[in-house]
Amino acid sequence: MANVLVTGGTGGLGRAVVAQLLAQRHIPRVLSRQTSPDLLPGAETLTGDLTAGSGLREAVKGVDAIIHCASSPKAPLATDIGGTRMLVQAARESGSPHFISVSIVGVDRSPAPYYRAKHEAELLIAQAKLPWSLVRATQFHSFGLRLLQSLGTDTLNVIPVPPNTRLQTIATEEVAERLVALVEHGATQQIEEMGGPQVLTLEEMVQSYLRERGRKASLRSVELPNSLFAAFRSDEPPSPAPVRGKQTWDEFVRSWYRERDGYPAPKAQVPILMEKMVQVHDPVQVSVLTVTLDPGVQGAPPHRHPGPVFGYVVEGEILFEMRGHAPRIYKQGEVFYEPYNCLHLLANNPSPFRRAVFVAVLLGEPSQPILTPVHLQAGTNDPVDNCLGACS
Structure with missing residues (x-):
């Protein structure tokens, strides 16, 4: 002892x-x-x-x-x-x-x-x-x-x-x-x-995760330079660490899923701190919000806003994707813009370590919600209403 x-x-x-x-x-x-x-x-x-x-x-x-x-x-x-x-x-x-x-x-x-x-x-x-x-x-x-x-x-x-x-x-x-x-x-x-018993590509890990979840989705290759993902990129298979671990990635995903009695509420539904700072109702509604995402947390599901959005990353980094544009990492000190009616697919914190904070200024219509969830067509990231929006 x-x-x-x-x-x-x-x-x-x-x-x-x-x-x-x-x-x-x-x-x-x-x-x-x-x-x-x-x-x-x-x-x-x-x-x-x-x-x-x-x-x-x-x-x-x-x-x-x-x-x-x-x-x-x-x-x-x-x-x-x-x-x-x-x-x-x-x-x-x-x-x-x-x-x-x-x-x-x-x-x-x-x-x-x-x-x-x-x-x-x-x-x-x-x-x-x-x-x-x-x-x-x-x-x-x-x-x-x-x-x-x-x-x-x-x-x-x-x-x-x-x-x-x-x-x-x-x-x-x-x-x-x-x-x-x-x-x-x-x-x-x-x-x-x-190290663990396997060296896997991120594609293989994603496919395993989707199988366990019973989700059907396709993958597309996208470069994310200057991000955490780049730290694990190699055009040649790396020299693996000595294998001491026994639990495979598949086994981990399976146990993680079953321990929660099936898949839990997605992180997009986890409460996110949003602090309303300024609002003007007539004739245009201006909403200024601070959004805080804990490490690894996903933001809102695919959605639209009733007007253009201007944003500034205060802390950490945000993984953004708007339909028609390649995904991009916005880091602390950088700004982003979403046009009116744009379909916003991703607004997640890709870091498992650090929280992310950004300020968003939304220009919308009085009495209208500042965010409207959008359902996607099977097999694509297109909206079911066929309204593709303007993300250019």
């Missing part, structure tokens, strides 16, 4: 680690900014803030191991580098427990800022003169799910899919199992890699 500190214990991987620790009769201690996080019975909670360094000395006191899962693609300098540095220092001062950390396959090769920060965190741990073990994992199945759902797999009949995008997704629980196994195994002083 070991006393184990878990950072990031309220996240997806952290919760799986806590569950594994309890199953193996270890005692998990979770460092959290929340005073009463929703955790399994038996897990100890200690209030603190990794990025501020508060509560770290108390958190590491008396532990046999640390499983470091905390990470932030939105603020990697503060969390992945700064937080890791302070946690390493606290660990050294407390008696040098076994420091176990999770990273990502490819951090030593990618120019992406988040990956560079993860790699620097690895170096901090390896050079800290602590007993340590590092596990680099490929992307989780849940990550792949959010990516493909952002493409409109739940609403469109013709789905835009970036070509040559390959993933080797793995079950979160299997990575958690390996991290907990290292508590019992002892420090390896090495970086090991683990």
Whole structure:
């Protein structure tokens, strides 16, 4: 039985680690900014803030191991580098427990800022003169799910899919199992890699998802440069990470679907924060709204507005598609425009990590709804009313 500190214990991987620790009769201690996080019975909670360094000395006191899962693609300098540095220092001062950390396959090769920060965190741990073990994992199945759902797999009949995008997704629980196994195994002083049992293209993953959902849709190849999808693009099949995971993508989708007693309400129906800021009724209705989409959330289903729309991305990025135009990623600081009566197919947040916020100015008719859902014809993204709108 070991006393184990878990950072990031309220996240997806952290919760799986806590569950594994309890199953193996270890005692998990979770460092959290929340005073009463929703955790399994038996897990100890200690209030603190990794990025501020508060509560770290108390958190590491008396532990046999640390499983470091905390990470932030939105603020990697503060969390992945700064937080890791302070946690390493606290660990050294407390008696040098076994420091176990999770990273990502490819951090030593990618120019992406988040990956560079993860790699620097690895170096901090390896050079800290602590007993340590590092596990680099490929992307989780849940990550792949959010990516493909952002493409409109739940609403469109013709789905835009970036070509040559390959993933080797793995079950979160299997990575958690390996991290907990290292508590019992002892420090390896090495970086090991683990990946899922398959390398699949995004097209193959989408087709599997559609089969499980019982949806019929066709795919079309669309380039989305400078987006998250581009980070996983390769014209040549990548060298796969060592296979340690067992759950396939098909098995994950099937279990995800069945655990919810069939397919749940699509994310397009999840409440989205829309704050009405300005409205003028006569003679033209002007509505200014702030729209916030949590990571991976889909916006409204295919729809039209009663007038032109002008928008500005305040935070994150938005995947937009208007009928007759190629899908496009709009990033923070960019503006977009929708003509009157245009058929708007997609307005989703493609990032599994960051929320997205945009401001939309809608010019419409007084007393008319600002958004009208549109049903699509089978096999196409054309509206059933045959009114194609003007998106040019």
